[in-house]
Amino acid sequence: MKKLMLGNEAFARGLYEAGCKVVSSYPGTPSTEITEEVAKYEEVYAEWAPNEKVAMEVAIGASMAGARSFCGMKHVGLNVAADPLYTASYTGVNGGLVIAVADDPGMHSSQNEQDSRHHAAASKVPMLEPSDSQEVKDFVKEAYRISEEYDTPVIVRMSTRVAHSQSVVDVCEREDIPLKEYVKNPQKNVMMPANARGRHVFVEERTKKLIQEAETSILNKIEMNDGQIGVITSGTTYLYAKEALGDSVSYLKLGIVNPLPSYIIRSFCKKFETVYVIEELDDIIETQCKKLGCDVIGKELFGFIGELSQSIIKEKIKGVSTEYTALQTEIPVRPPVMCAGCPHRGVFYSLAKNKITVSGDIGCYTLGAAQPLCAMDTTVCMGASISGLHGFNKARPEKEKTSVAVIGDSTFMHSGMTGLVNIAYNSTNSTVIILDNSITGMTGHQQNPTTGYNLKGDVAAKVDLEALCRALGIERVRVVDPYNLAETEKAILEELAVEAPSVIISRRPCALLKYVKHNPPLKTNEKCKSCKACLKLGCPAISIKGGKACIDHTLCVGCGICKELCKFDAIE
Amino acid sequence: MDTKSIMIVGVGGQGSLLASRIIGHVLLMQGYEVKVSEVHGMSQRGGSVVTYVKYGDKVYSPVVEKGEADLIVSFEQLEAARSLPYLKKGGTIITSTQKLDPMPVITGATKYPEDIFNQFRDLGINFIPVNALQLAEEAGSAKASNVVLMGVVSTKMDIDKEEWLKAIEECVPAKFLELNKKAFELGRECY
Incomplete structure (x- = not known):
């Protein structure tokens, strides 16, 4: 079938x-x-x-x-x-x-x-x-x-x-x-x-x-065609090459990319005047060819950066480019954003407002780094927010009062815990915020040990984050609802002020989860003074239309953060 | 036949993955070799989303490059403008008239271009504007804009309506089937 x-x-x-x-x-x-x-x-x-x-x-x-x-x-x-x-x-x-x-x-x-x-x-x-x-x-x-x-x-x-x-x-x-x-x-x-x-x-x-x-191996294939050009390639790049060059060249398509065959590569190269190695990212096949004494052309044409495509190959080898039309107007970029109703938004708004240095991590919440919140200073790899903050604070102890780490629930389970142990054990007064949205978000909603369900959807043991953080040596652990801006900000400022390491768990499920009930969409009214305070949230549902704030009813989930922020009661 | 290329563009969350799956299914049913290329993850969070569908006797590359798309289906005006360089000479753009401000426009860093359709006209671009959002709401949900656009696409391709309906049945959860069938019909009727 x-x-x-x-x-x-x-x-x-x-x-x-x-x-x-x-x-x-x-x-x-x-x-x-x-x-x-x-x-x-x-x-x-x-x-x-x-x-x-x-x-x-x-x-x-x-x-x-x-x-x-x-x-x-x-x-x-x-x-x-x-x-x-x-x-x-x-x-x-x-x-x-x-x-x-x-x-x-x-x-x-x-x-x-x-x-x-x-x-x-x-x-x-x-x-x-x-x-x-x-x-x-x-x-x-x-x-x-x-x-x-x-x-x-x-x-x-x-x-x-x-x-x-x-x-x-x-x-x-x-x-x-x-x-x-x-x-x-x-x-x-x-x-x-x-x-x-x-x-x-x-x-x-x-x-x-x-x-x-x-x-x-049958996985390494040779396709002989007329002409004096040979191409060595693998994976999706083979498909780009076939589309760009068709039957005008011969191919050695490598299905096994480690280890590489010596005899096949040498004998293939001997048959052609010119041999191109077309591979994405590094020059692994090319280096092996050169080690085997084969004179091939590769990275000097294609470089080490980004994806290849049929157009790039056509242009580099045949010198042909495809014509196209474009508008004269500049087209604004559309970067990814935190969704309307994203529970992370309240935390990042509070951090941005108080000009806190934020050690970030890998997940949807990395988008807190984007305009207009710009509430992230560093992101390296899974777990690095917590361990990095500890190092930052060891180097600059005065920053303990103005810096936090933010990490998602799944990333915390992945490799945040060990960093938190280090904060307790080697003592910095660091403040860690666990953004617990009850799911692994960015990759498309996978369960993890904090959600209470397993991959097959069955009920599973659920890690108690509060108890876990205490067991790891952190005495100050508190939970906030990030939809409550005042409570969230108060918790952040208090925990930064104390002379002890602390964990704030910002708990609210991802707004895209099926079981999350949404409130009716909010609307702006005639009281809007065009102060644009609500725009500072970076909510994709709020924009300015005709000089006044306007909420897109197809996007708004009624989280109410903008309403808390509006001094003129213009959002209802 | 030569390989044909369709590009589906929109904003993360608008349902372009479902649209590409419906088109992929219906083309497979016609006996073509089909490749559908999607991008998941980061781009889905309200960013620009691009999906490619290629079909013919033999398809190699799954991606569509500048100047290669026979048909562009756009869920949003600005995304239609962004995708224009991908259109093949003589190709067609079917686009929703919906406008969604990207974050740089929301923050006031830049402006949403006002006259995209006029510029298309001036350049002699073959394009079909569709009030997909309104038609989808008429069908019962704003989320069905994608299937309204599939209705329009179906009138531009030489494939029986029944085949399209079969593909929709396979790709859409049963409880939303009637709504989507209605959205599809409204899309067909508007052109």
Whole structure:
């Protein structure tokens, strides 16, 4: 049966068909739907772990127990999970272990543009790279075969355009793969120095065998056409090249991007006068070609930054650009904003009003950095708000009274807790605000340990954030409703003033959650004096029409923050 | 046949993903190879959202580049203006007349361009303005603007109405089906 499937949905189908039994992941765009989709199959156990390191370790444990297992994450998630990955490369697997890592060239929804292929090379783990949904499904099955045959975890590299493009997939039945026998084997599975030394020898031997696999694999394809130009490429870039250059060039399409085959690359390069390496982000294939003595053209034309496309390839190789029309008028940008009724808005308004230095984190609330609130000073990675604030305050103790960290509920569970322990243990009088909107928001509403539900939607143990913060060593813990501006501001100022570390939990569910009841939309009346105080909230529902404030009834959810702010009772 | 490209543009939350799924489904039912490319995550939070649909005998790249779109469907005027460079020479824009101020306009940093449609006319752009919001509210919900626009799109493509209705049935939750069918009809009737 043929179906139109998102790359991520096809990945889930591949896991299902390959007999995968245990899945543990942490959400991250563009990888999230793999795990959401696979959770729909009853035969597969699937969960959201608190972070990628935990997810990877769950998958490693399940593999050791004999099950085909999986964990998925975005590119930066693999940094968090790198620790178990690099040693799981040594232990190898029992049941097959497949890892999805989704890169985000162009940074549609990410804080950096790192190339995950470096992790594959550094951990000496094979990496496959599909280019469309059908290949995604086929490659996942091939990944399990390679994993079990070569005793290694296998990474499948996705990218935004593969993960979030739908194309046609031929759906098959699930293969019944029984659990492999579990036999205690400390030499293989207990990685202390004496055993790990032996396993490193194994890893190097395995890489040699994997290069042989890459030389003969059906995943590395050559397409010969007339002409004196060859193109070496992989993943979605292959599709851009095909669209731009068609049959005017020959292709070496690499489905296995680590390790790279030496013989195929050399013999392909020998056949052509000119060989282009077209790859997004870093020059990994190009460097390998040059190491093999092949004279190729790559990054000097295409650069290291952002996504490639058929137009870029056409322009760089053929010197042709497509004509187009544009308006003469300047078109205002439309950056993402916090939604109307977003519970984070009240907190950021209070922070901006009091000119507080804000150590930020990763989530919807990073949008607090945007105009007009501009209420964020730093954002680095998951959890860095809390640990970063501690460092900031150690360097500038006087800032303890005017600086806070903000972090979401899911991000706090991911890697905020350890930073909070550090604040208590190594004592700064830091103020941490947990923006508890009862969901993982930015990635599209996933459950987490603070919501009381699991990935399958069943009731689960619910972390008590107040009790947790106290247990971590913070005595001052208070809860506020961010829709109540006065209460929120009072709490922030009081906690900044005290000579003790404190946590404020700003608690109100995301306004987009289905169970959240909205109030009727608000309206402005004739009392509006055009003072524009309400515009300082950065609410997308409020704008100025004919000189007066006006509320868009299709967007407003009646949160009432603007009403609290209006001195003239002009909002009702 | 040559590959055709459709671009769907709007503001996060307006339902462009559903629109692209309906078009993708109906094209798949006609036996074409279809690719639909979406962007999730950050861009959905009230930012500009772009979705591509490509179909034909063989489709390679899932993305649409400047000068390549045969049809642009826009949920909002400013987004129609922003997408214009993607229109192929001789292509068509179907756009809702709805205006949503982006944050730089709300904060007063810049102004919403007033005469977008006049500029389209001056440039000789083939465009169809649709009062999709009003028609959607007539059908029962402002949220159905996307399906009103699908009604207009259906009159510009050589595919039976019944096929479109089948695709809508597959893509829309049962409890909203009647509302969306009505929205689709209102879109068809307005052109």
